[in-house]
Amino acid sequence: MISVQLPDGSKREYPGPVTVAEVAASIGAGLAKAAIAGRVGVGNDARVVDTSFRIEKDTPLAIVTEKDADGLEVIRHSTAHLLAYAVKELFPEAQVTIGPVIENGFYYDFSYKRPFTPEDLQAIEQKMAELARKDEKVERRVLPRDEAVAYFKGIGEHYKAEIIASIPANEDVSLYREGAFEDLCRGPHVPSTGKLKHFKLMKVAGAYWRGDHRNEQLQRIYGTAWATKDELQQYLHMLEEAEKRDHRKLGRELDLFHIDDHAPGVVFWHPKGWTVWQQVEQYMRAVYRDNGYQEVKGPQLLDKTLWEKTGHWDKYRDNMFTTESEKRDYALKPMNCPGHILIFKQGIKSYRDLPLRYGEFGQCHRNEPTGGLHGIMRVRGFTQDDGHIFCTEDHILGECVAYTELLQHVYKDFGFTEIIYKIATRPEQRIGSDASWDKAEAALMESLRRSNCDFVVAPGDGAFYGPKIEYTLKDALGRQWQCGTMQVDFSMPERLDAEYVAEDGTRQRPVMLHRAIVGSLERFIGILIEQHAGAMPVWLAPVQVAVLNITDSQADYAAEVAKTLQKQGLRTHLDLRNEKITYKIREHSLQKVPYLLVVGDKEKASGAVAVRARGNQDLGVMPLDAFSQRIASDIAQKV
Numbered sequence: 001m002i003s004v005q006l007p008d009g010s011k012r013e014y015p016g017p018v019t020v021a022e023v024a025a026s027i028g029a030g031l032a033k034a035a036i037a038g039r040v041g042v043g044n045d046a047r048v049v050d051t052s053f054r055i056e057k058d059t060p061l062a063i064v065t066e067k068d069a070d071g072l073e074v075i076r077h078s079t080a081h082l083l084a085y086a087v088k089e090l091f092p093e094a095q096v097t098i099g100p101v102i103e104n105g106f107y108y109d110f111s112y113k114r115p116f117t118p119e120d121l122q123a124i125e126q127k128m129a130e131l132a133r134k135d136e137k138v139e140r141r142v143l144p145r146d147e148a149v150a151y152f153k154g155i156g157e158h159y160k161a162e163i164i165a166s167i168p169a170n171e172d173v174s175l176y177r178e179g180a181f182e183d184l185c186r187g188p189h190v191p192s193t194g195k196l197k198h199f200k201l202m203k204v205a206g207a208y209w210r211g212d213h214r215n216e217q218l219q220r221i222y223g224t225a226w227a228t229k230d231e232l233q234q235y236l237h238m239l240e241e242a243e244k245r246d247h248r249k250l251g252r253e254l255d256l257f258h259i260d261d262h263a264p265g266v267v268f269w270h271p272k273g274w275t276v277w278q279q280v281e282q283y284m285r286a287v288y289r290d291n292g293y294q295e296v297k298g299p300q301l302l303d304k305t306l307w308e309k310t311g312h313w314d315k316y317r318d319n320m321f322t323t324e325s326e327k328r329d330y331a332l333k334p335m336n337c338p339g340h341i342l343i344f345k346q347g348i349k350s351y352r353d354l355p356l357r358y359g360e361f362g363q364c365h366r367n368e369p370t371g372g373l374h375g376i377m378r379v380r381g382f383t384q385d386d387g388h389i390f391c392t393e394d395h396i397l398g399e400c401v402a403y404t405e406l407l408q409h410v411y412k413d414f415g416f417t418e419i420i421y422k423i424a425t426r427p428e429q430r431i432g433s434d435a436s437w438d439k440a441e442a443a444l445m446e447s448l449r450r451s452n453c454d455f456v457v458a459p460g461d462g463a464f465y466g467p468k469i470e471y472t473l474k475d476a477l478g479r480q481w482q483c484g485t486m487q488v489d490f491s492m493p494e495r496l497d498a499e500y501v502a503e504d505g506t507r508q509r510p511v512m513l514h515r516a517i518v519g520s521l522e523r524f525i526g527i528l529i530e531q532h533a534g535a536m537p538v539w540l541a542p543v544q545v546a547v548l549n550i551t552d553s554q555a556d557y558a559a560e561v562a563k564t565l566q567k568q569g570l571r572t573h574l575d576l577r578n579e580k581i582t583y584k585i586r587e588h589s590l591q592k593v594p595y596l597l598v599v600g601d602k603e604k605a606s607g608a609v610a611v612r613a614r615g616n617q618d619l620g621v622m623p624l625d626a627f628s629q630r631i632a633s634d635i636a637q638k639v
Helices: 020-027 029-034 069-090 118-133 145-154 158-165 229-245 247-253 271-290 304-310 312-319 337-344 393-413 434-450 521-531 552-567 581-590 601-606 624-637
Strands: 002-005 011-014 037-040 047-049 059-064 105-111 138-144 172-178 181-184 198-208 217-226 257-259 267-269 301-303 322-325 328-332 356-365 381-391 419-424 456-458 468-474 480-489 511-520 545-549 572-575 595-599 608-613 617-623
Touching: 011 020, 020 029, 020 037, 020 059, 037 069, 047 069, 059 069, 069 105, 069 118, 069 172, 069 181, 069 198, 069 217, 118 198, 138 145, 145 158, 145 172, 158 181, 198 229, 217 229, 229 247, 229 521, 247 257, 247 521, 267 271, 271 356, 271 393, 271 511, 271 521, 301 304, 304 312, 304 328, 304 337, 337 356, 337 381, 337 511, 381 393, 381 521, 393 419, 393 434, 393 468, 393 480, 393 511, 419 434, 434 468, 434 480, 480 521, 511 521, 545 552, 545 581, 552 572, 552 595, 552 601, 552 624, 572 581, 581 595, 595 601, 595 624, 601 608, 601 617, 608 624, 617 624
Parallel strands: 002 059, 419 456, 545 572, 545 595
Antiparallel strands: 002 011, 037 047, 037 059, 105 217, 138 172, 172 181, 198 217, 257 267, 301 328, 322 328, 356 381, 381 511, 419 468, 468 480, 480 511, 595 608, 608 617
């Protein structure tokens, strides 16, 4: 007898081996129809399998449907194969390579004699729908490696043959067939193509074979797939909204910054963009000051030997910009941590000095590949709101509690209220005692509990020197951005010989807590632009108020209003151009200025202003003092 334990704790027994599909059918016809795959085992031992998988011993089993995260991944993986199937039907000479699942979808790489056109994509998508409607059964078979190599060579799929040839000779490989198409894959897949209904092809891009620029450039077709029509439509709507909010587009339209081929991966900030930068930096500088951090500044260029001591040279040298002077090798710093330790080491530190908190707006450089650069979100030169706390193990909990609460406050001020918390724990390859790891992990978890934060644990995802908390914020479109971090480091103080004098007079190593709230300021400002669709909150807006005259007869009064507001510290633009007022209002509205003050003869006579708020809100005429109080309240409340 085979005993299958279901998620609700109930058990079903079968006289012999049974497939996942048969178990689903024994539970009910509805479940049998909805079944996409099965999940056998529990915890870390659980794995997703085809519905044709034979259960030959007692095991826990969950039937996977389109409602499960695992089910959605199976749908996307199967849709990638459907894409390849359609391409082969329409373009038989095309060769298939690889087609993995990615976030929100999938892609497949093809070798073909000419570029695919938008019309080709439309035809491929239509063919995919046609093949899905056939509801062809998806079947798995296993071949010895060499036999599989010969099979794919025989049908002219040389890329597949090369992939399989790289697998050890004594291993078998699995193939999946649907109709006339057969592909190499570990699986699992949906039981039939009819399960694939809600998909869309998005774009074509170039991709080198096996990621090596020395190889042939292939064509990568991206697609998305979802369990329901509504989910697909919601995703496509989100992409439309994201395109409108694209920080690169808004950066041009609002005259904030540009990227130039003369300095790829480095930002040229225009006056308005630099104003936003300064607001973020000065805000974070106040956060440093008000929370016990001492601001420091380390050099950009550091000797190679320092990076060798920290371990960065061996791990990251390909991503470091290097230079040579007087027969010494140097590197532009990719991070600020070693410099802060060198500052800590100047002079004798006592346990009474701990915790010692350093903060720096440290400019860093990383040699990112050109293909990975993305506006100001992914650059080669960036500035971090970097902080390091030197403390004892007993300080870790208190510092982490205070830091999480501080981070929540900062994110709220910038307009983010939803945060995802993840704790990455010890990897297999690590340094330090288990007791130290136990204490650090427990402190990180307890700090989040004390801050009333639900969190997930990512086993083994910690750095080799210590565990960490990752803070990921959600934006207005539901996209996730991992910005903040708190890392516990036992290693670098040891490697760079940092120490303090303990209460008993002995020399001890401090624990080093690496922390950042916004992370890269460039990236964070890009996130802010997209979060607010360029319409920055009043406190961040590069121009907070524009003063517009209707005719030349109000020019002197308009200039007086603007000067008064400027003296109050408001970023004010005076527009005295000889243009129609409707034109000026429209132009400043497109620049997303929070407040427009229009002055005509009536306003001049009464010492008032006609106020228009962003979003075409007419707030009427009010005394200038009343407006000043209103905007001051907006700024103070960060609305």
